[in-house]
Amino acid sequence: MSIPLIGLTWVGASLVFGAPLMYPLMAGYLLGIVIYDELHYHLHSRRPGTRIGVWLRRIHMLHHFRHPDSHFGVSGPYWDYVFGTALKRSDDPGIRTLT
Numbered sequence: 001m002s003i004p005l006i007g008l009t010w011v012g013a014s015l016v017f018g019a020p021l022m023y024p025l026m027a028g029y030l031l032g033i034v035i036y037d038e039l040h041y042h043l044h045s046r047r048p049g050t051r052i053g054v055w056l057r058r059i060h061m062l063h064h065f066r067h068p069d070s071h072f073g074v075s076g077p078y079w080d081y082v083f084g085t086a087l088k089r090s091d092d093p094g095i096r097t098l099t
Contacts, residue, residue, distance in 0.1 A: 002033055005033075006030065006033070010022075010026060036074065040060075040075075043057045044060075070087045072085055073085075
């Protein structure tokens with residue numbers, strides 16, 4: 001799925017920004033995609049070793065297996081609070097906060 005998105009972004013960046021500015025922007029975009037994909041893979045396949053890792057994995061698994069309409073932010077869960085897609089603890093007792 002990433003390859004078509006990268007292609008569309010490449011075309012859009014070339015139309016909007018032009019050749020000189022497009023290259024560093026695309027490099028940052030590609031780095032972001034790699035970081036996101038690696039974090040997503042790590043949350044699915046490895047046991048987290050930190051409190052933050054445990055929390056990220058818990059809310060990500062809640063998204064996949066219990067609440068598919070919430071917790072979309074894998075690498076940036078703060079976006080769920082910005083867009084109102086984060087569940088509160090009162091909505092589901094399986095959700096724990098970092099504190």
